[in-house]
Amino acid sequence: MMTSPITLDALRVLDAIERRGSFAAAAESLYRVPSAVSYTVQKLEEEMGVPLFDRSRRRAALTDAGRLVLEHGRRILLATDEMTALARQSGAGWEVELRICVDTILEPDALYPLLEAFQSIQPRTRVVLSEEVMGGAWDALHDNRCDLVIGAPGEAPVSGLASQQLGEVSLVFAVARGHPLTGMPQPLSAEVLRDYPTVVVADSSRSLPSLSSGLLDGRSQIIVPTIAQKIEIQHKGLGVGYLPLHRVQRQIAAGSLEILALEVDRAPVTLSIAWRSGRQGKALKWFIERLCAPGMGAAFGL
Amino acid sequence: MMTSPITLDALRVLDAIERRGSFAAAAESLYRVPSAVSYTVQKLEEEMGVPLFDRSRRRAALTDAGRLVLEHGRRILLATDEMTALARQSGAGWEVELRICVDTILEPDALYPLLEAFQSIQPRTRVVLSEEVMGGAWDALHDNRCDLVIGAPGEAPVSGLASQQLGEVSLVFAVARGHPLTGMPQPLSAEVLRDYPTVVVADSSRSLPSLSSGLLDGRSQIIVPTIAQKIEIQHKGLGVGYLPLHRVQRQIAAGSLEILALEVDRAPVTLSIAWRSGRQGKALKWFIERLCAPGMGAAFGL
DNA sequence: CTAAAAGGTCAAATTTTTTGAATGATGACA
């Protein structure tokens, strides 16, 4: 199929003609001589094989085909302008899109002021937020489904990723007030726990070795998609399990959740921010710099 | 805001480079010399103010910005090709879109074979069907909401419209079997009718003088949007009114609807096809020609 | 190590576009 011979310049000329009402006025606004405008239009018509103007009267009037080309042409011009802006932005080092992934173990609230500040200095970079659970964040980074993760647990499971510690989160074994386990002698043994369903946050990892949540097999489980739902369910006494201390401070203080000691207690988990090493855009750098600032862990409640 | 200096030719060159894998191969497929391709790319980069290729190695590789321009550029090229095709079609006299409106007094079945035949000779003209009720068709034509109406009743209410008679439709006053009116002495007087709700098809006219359905005021009415619903409702005995004979032949024959004589009976209505006079595209002509053929009225059941 | 292939540079050749002057046509307005 013959490729379209159109020229963007011709579309701009067409736009100017319609906008200004005449070839002469268009020529003026384009800083050209009228005959140049006439020439461009004729060439466009010849190339398209279709008359774009009806010249039977004094003022050239658009034909149906001409109007069609004008209207589609304006959209095309808009698209090229937009593309140019995006490319310039990309060339200047600002990503067109930055995908940030927050592990559900963190509440994303501390991120919002950062986002706001970022948007005010660089509104053209689209920021896409997502949530992942327990190692899914590492996975998303590795699979190039995101560019920056906040709150990834432990160490990077593959190379090629860079990270920076954000803080530690203590995991406490908590049950609802009045739960049968609260009456048992502490520290609790594994056998005692076996009688109660454990609430597990689904690990959304896909291609990396799954980080198990360190729970023994053979117990009944309740699988939930987010930490928030896990807290909710444990709070209602439907199941037991480890919860990040900073997310349940309030319930502990109110007594509606109780911390129990286990024979083998879990070590605190280190949470990090992480990104792919190598080329970094300005937006990524901006976020990394701010997230590495002292006190950022505290901002996230760690 | 500076307008984008991009050239479609440059986008085509970019596309060829990516497609063929090298400047040299692209040059060959474009029937140019490699230095010409190099020149075009450099000019594009200069105009955009962004390097599109990473030349640190042997083969030039697209930068992020380059890939962005390539991908957006391909969409832009596609859009211009499509526009060109549409414009050529329009220039050849074929409408890009033809809007046909069928009055609900007709069943549109007879139109389908025509549509099929049309699509097979001119698949690029988009045909848009709509339905209007009782004079709404004239309105749609006048308001330029459609290009051709089929089954418009009576005469054109404004000038500037052309029409051709399609046939006559007899309107019969029909009620359900066993309806109290069937026991009355015929012809029925207006007073007798006053006791039963009349079913009225809503007139969707907007700006033209409304063609009333010729019913007396002061009676209770049931307003429905289509003839089909009017038939349904009268068939169930919920209301009375005139119906187009050709749409209720079956029910009359089966005896589930009965025709009653009125003191003042309605004259048959002439149905026409109509279009705006003046410029006509080939698609419109094609349909008019076929719809004016003898026997077309019969095809619509008239 | 060499030859082939890639991309680039540069001046000259070629093509395209712009210019400016001249022309005919149309419509506004006295």
Place this chain on the structure above:
DNA sequence: TGTCATCATTCAAAAAATTTGACCTTTTAG
């Protein structure tokens, strides 16, 4: 009914752009 200004077009000349072809340097496959 005549101006008269405005409009679009044509044409040759001028200017700008693109393309070419000869020649370079670098990289890589064999």
